[in-house]
Amino acid sequence: MHRACLAICLNAVLAVACVLAGTGAGAAFEAEARKFYPAPNAPPGAPAQTGAPAAPDAAGRALRIISTADLDAFEPIILGFQAENPDIAVDYTIASTSQLMRAIHDEGAVFDLAISSAMDLQTKLANDGFAQAYRSGATDALPQWARWRNQVFAFTQEPAVLILSESAFAGIAIPRNREELIALLRDNPARFRGRIGTYDVRVSGFGYLMATQDSRNAEAYWRLMEVMGRLEARLYCCSGDMIRDVADGRLALAYNVLGSYASARIAENAPGVRIVQLNDFVNVMLRTVTIPAGARHVDSAHKMVDFLVTLGQRPELAARSGLPPIDDRVLRANNAMRPIRLGPGLLVYLDSQKRRNFLRSWTSSLVQE
Amino acid sequence: MSGRRNETSATTARGSIRRQLFVQLLAVAAILSLAFFLIVREVAGRVAEATQDDILAASATSIADSLRFEGGEVTLDLPYSALSMLGTINEDRVFYRIVADGRTLTGYDDLPQARPSATAPRPQFATFDYRGDRVRAVTLLRPVGSGSTPVQVAVSVAQTRLGMAAISARITSIATAIGVGFFVVATALSLLAARSALSPLARMTLSVTRRGPADLRPLRTAAPRELVPFVDALNGFMARLRTALGQSEDFITEAAHRVRTPLATLRAQAEVTYRKLERPEHRQALREMIRAIDESARSAGQMLDHAMVTLRTDSVAHETVRLDELVRETCDRFAPTAGLKDIEIVTELPPAPVVLAGDRILLQNALHNVLDNAVKYSPADSTITVRLSAEPGAPRRVRLSVADQGRGFDGRDLKQLTRRFSRGSNVGDIVGSGLGLTIADEVARAHGGHLDISENSPGAGACIALVLPSA
Numbered sequence: 020m021h022r023a024c025l026a027i028c029l030n031a032v033l034a035v036a037c038v039l040a041g042t043g044a045g046a047a048f049e050a051e052a053r054k055f056y057p058a059p060n061a062p063p064g065a066p067a068q069t070g071a072p073a074a075p076d077a078a079g080r081a082l083r084i085i086s087t088a089d090l091d092a093f094e095p096i097i098l099g100f101q102a103e104n105p106d107i108a109v110d111y112t113i114a115s116t117s118q119l120m121r122a123i124h125d126e127g128a129v130f131d132l133a134i135s136s137a138m139d140l141q142t143k144l145a146n147d148g149f150a151q152a153y154r155s156g157a158t159d160a161l162p163q164w165a166r167w168r169n170q171v172f173a174f175t176q177e178p179a180v181l182i183l184s185e186s187a188f189a190g191i192a193i194p195r196n197r198e199e200l201i202a203l204l205r206d207n208p209a210r211f212r213g214r215i216g217t218y219d220v221r222v223s224g225f226g227y228l229m230a231t232q233d234s235r236n237a238e239a240y241w242r243l244m245e246v247m248g249r250l251e252a253r254l255y256c257c258s259g260d261m262i263r264d265v266a267d268g269r270l271a272l273a274y275n276v277l278g279s280y281a282s283a284r285i286a287e288n289a290p291g292v293r294i295v296q297l298n299d300f301v302n303v304m305l306r307t308v309t310i311p312a313g314a315r316h317v318d319s320a321h322k323m324v325d326f327l328v329t330l331g332q333r334p335e336l337a338a339r340s341g342l343p344p345i346d347d348r349v350l351r352a353n354n355a356m357r358p359i360r361l362g363p364g365l366l367v368y369l370d371s372q373k374r375r376n377f378l379r380s381w382t383s384s385l386v387q388e
Numbered sequence: 389m390s391g392r393r394n395e396t397s398a399t400t401a402r403g404s405i406r407r408q409l410f411v412q413l414l415a416v417a418a419i420l421s422l423a424f425f426l427i428v429r430e431v432a433g434r435v436a437e438a439t440q441d442d443i444l445a446a447s448a449t450s451i452a453d454s455l456r457f458e459g460g461e462v463t464l465d466l467p468y469s470a471l472s473m474l475g476t477i478n479e480d481r482v483f484y485r486i487v488a489d490g491r492t493l494t495g496y497d498d499l500p501q502a503r504p505s506a507t508a509p510r511p512q513f514a515t516f517d518y519r520g521d522r523v524r525a526v527t528l529l530r531p532v533g534s535g536s537t538p539v540q541v542a543v544s545v546a547q548t549r550l551g552m553a554a555i556s557a558r559i560t561s562i563a564t565a566i567g568v569g570f571f572v573v574a575t576a577l578s579l580l581a582a583r584s585a586l587s588p589l590a591r592m593t594l595s596v597t598r599r600g601p602a603d604l605r606p607l608r609t610a611a612p613r614e615l616v617p618f619v620d621a622l623n624g625f626m627a628r629l630r631t632a633l634g635q636s637e638d639f640i641t642e643a644a645h646r647v648r649t650p651l652a653t654l655r656a657q658a659e660v661t662y663r664k665l666e667r668p669e670h671r672q673a674l675r676e677m678i679r680a681i682d683e684s685a686r687s688a689g690q691m692l693d694h695a696m697v698t699l700r701t702d703s704v705a706h707e708t709v710r711l712d713e714l715v716r717e718t719c720d721r722f723a724p725t726a727g728l729k730d731i732e733i734v735t736e737l738p739p740a741p742v743v744l745a746g747d748r749i750l751l752q753n754a755l756h757n758v759l760d761n762a763v764k765y766s767p768a769d770s771t772i773t774v775r776l777s778a779e780p781g782a783p784r785r786v787r788l789s790v791a792d793q794g795r796g797f798d799g800r801d802l803k804q805l806t807r808r809f810s811r812g813s814n815v816g817d818i819v820g821s822g823l824g825l826t827i828a829d830e831v832a833r834a835h836g837g838h839l840d841i842s843e844n845s846p847g848a849g850a851c852i853a854l855v856l857p858s859a
């Protein structure tokens with residue numbers, strides 16, 4: 020297993036201009052961004068900076084996190100963590116879910132924590148032996164559904180929602196479940212043609228996860244895809260783009276949007292956008308953290324895991340990051356909320372044959388050339 | 389010599405039946421507990437493994453059922469339940485591999501796959517190490533496709549054994565708890581069993597110790613079969629003892645008779661002859677002879693008395709004795725002997741009857757010997773006072789004292805005097821055997837009392853007292 024020795028140069032905060040110079044084989048995962056947070060207690064040195072840390076020594080002792088969460092959401096958490104642990108520097112690398120998987124599963128890159136919204140890939144990491152176990156009072160306090168093997172720990176619960184533009188729904192009833200949504204789209208083709216957005220599950224891991232869970236949960240899913248396909252639904256890579264287009268009025272509705280992002284954006288500056296939690300069922304995605312088997316700073320990693328799973332005890336920090344912490348009461352209050360179950364079931368849709376079959380069905384339903 | 393000897397055990401205990409029984413029962417219980425534990429653990433392990441095997445087989449079967457033959461090749465639409473069912477009970481890692489015609493169709497292509505024989509298309513189970521954990525794997529062979537040459541597809545599903553280990557650990561800990569509990573209960577029951585098994589022995593011991601010392605009748609308590617030989621032996625022994633004691637007593641009585649009678653005859657003859665003789669030197673010789681005869685008679689009598697006392701003190705009969713009457717009778721019988729020396733015996737008896745539990749013959753014997761001494765060591769024409777009274781300062785005790793006006797003890801060591809054949813230095817020319825006080829002392833002690841030897845005060849002389857417990 021080759022270990023990538025990283026040297027990263029970076030142009031802008033969220034730019035994709037990282038070059039990884041591996042000492043071993045040529046192929047390496049692509050990071051989107053990297054930011055170094057020196058330990059607040061460390062002797063005066065470089066302030067929080069982007070890119071590679073000034074002193075390689077400091078980077079050597081830092082807690083190395085690879086994550087799919089962008090800095091908007093995660094920077095408050097890192098700073099909150101450092102406020103409690105001023106001796107720990109954090110080296111935060113952002114990558115897509117698939118690149119994260121590639122880094123740890125295929126390339127054996129050295130990270131102390133892997134944080135991802137792709138529950139299936141995190142499960143596969145643990146199943147295939149790339150995660151190490153950890154138990155503490157904090158992790159034991161998690162509900163049973165929010166951890167697996169003491170290797171995968173959920174720290175957020177994010178429902179997949181329907182968002183719609185209120186103006187597009189002027190005069191018609193807002194659908195409450197998938198059956199009503201199907202009926203509505205069938206009855207008003209003119210109003211919705213070309214104005215429906217959903218994930219392109221061929222490129223979005225999150226979209227694929229939601230689609231497969233939908234198909235498992237409801238017969239209506241395939242009919243919905245059929246209808247959306249006929250109405251020339253537009254396909255997106257990311258929740259953010261869909262929310263933007265709904266806010267702009269370009270889309271009447273977007274299906275399976277990550278509720279946490281939606282509420283964060285809407286709270287900022289998108290009047291006229293409405294979030295709907297369908298009442299037949301709501302898939303709840305869990306953002307999870309694992310400690311890779313090759314982690315170097317295990318103690319710091321343990322502290323960060325404890326910090327993340329107890330996010331619910333710091334409501335204002337959770338609010339600042341826009342990440343809804345694990346809260347069993349929320350789920351119990353709404354029976355339709357179904358957290359996606361961690362465990363080997365998630366491996367099924369990662370199966371190459373299964374994926375090919377699913378994408379074939381999905382494409383034939385939705386992309387009707 | 390004491391009648392209470394059987395209160396302190398003379399035998400040193402060597403081992404204990406109860407302990408032995410208890411230890412053996414305990415050993416059996418321990419072995420059974422251990423066997424129980426091992427069996428439960430083994431069975432638990434088997435059951436857990438069988439459960440896991442069933443789920444693995446169900447998973448592999450559901451995968452095999454989803455295999456299709458389309459467009460000339462095998463395809464698989466992996467059912468969600470095939471893997472999710474493996475995650476329902478525990479959080480074990482799951483691996484699978486589907487091989488069609490020697491080519492991995494999907495799954496973990498490094499998962500070792502047993503080559504199931506086509507002739508026996510049963511699921512093949514195996515246990516091996518994979519990706520750092522021990523896994524249990526099943527492999528299923530399924531022909532897919534129509535026509536004469538279906539494709540052989542091997543479906544393997546593997547799962548780590550964490551959950552199974554947890555189940556058997558739980559069952560093992562329950563088995564341990566039950567085993568320990570069983571052992572504790574067995575220990576308590578063993579204690580009870582050992583005690584109750586030996587209770588007939590305790591009962592018999594009690595019935596033997598409760599007996600009077602002279603009670604040599606055979607034991608009649610019902611004994612368990614195992615103890616019957618012992619009881620028979622004991623009864624046989626007691627019968628022999630009874631016979632032997634009876635024979636000894638008969639012998640002593642017989643001996644006394646055979647010795648005394650000829651001596652009495654001899655003395656009478658000597659006296660008759662004495663009267664007929666006239667020459668002083670002849671009379672002198674004959675007087676000597678009569679004296680010697682008297683001495684022999686007394687010594688023989690005392691020795692026989694002593695033998696009798698020794699024999700009887702081991703089994704003092706506890707009949708009710710009127711001590712005042714006994715004293716009066718004995719003194720009356722002694723009066724003629726005392727009269728020969730012009731000695732008067734004065735008795736001072738309390739008005740009320742004095743009763744005690746004891747052996748009449750022994751008490752008579754003791755008093756006789758003390759009186760005999762008093763007469764022996766008193767000068768002629770003196771008085772012997774026999775007094776029966778309550779012992780001062782000791783309730784339920786009586787003092788029977790014989791005080792004379794003789795030579796007393798000269799303040800010598802009085803303890804010596806009760807020793808067998810020991811005589812005082814004050815005896816002078818008076819002959820004796822040194823047994824009189826020994827007999828009196830033994831009788832007093834056999835009755836739970838003692839002999840009190842002191843100077844007679846006021847006045848000169850000796851005072852010998854038997855202090856006895858009264859009824």
Ligand SMILES: Nc1ncnc2c1ncn2[C@@H]1O[C@H](COP(=O)(O)OP(=O)(O)O)[C@@H](O)[C@H]1O
Nearest residue numbers: 761762765796811812820821822823824825850
């Ligand atoms: N009444 C008495 N007066 C003086 N001495 C006595 C009297 N009774 C006993 N003794 C002393 O106690 C000794 C032991 O007495 P005893 O056992 O009867 O033996 P004995 O046959 O010598 O009298 C005697 O030798 C004598 O010294």
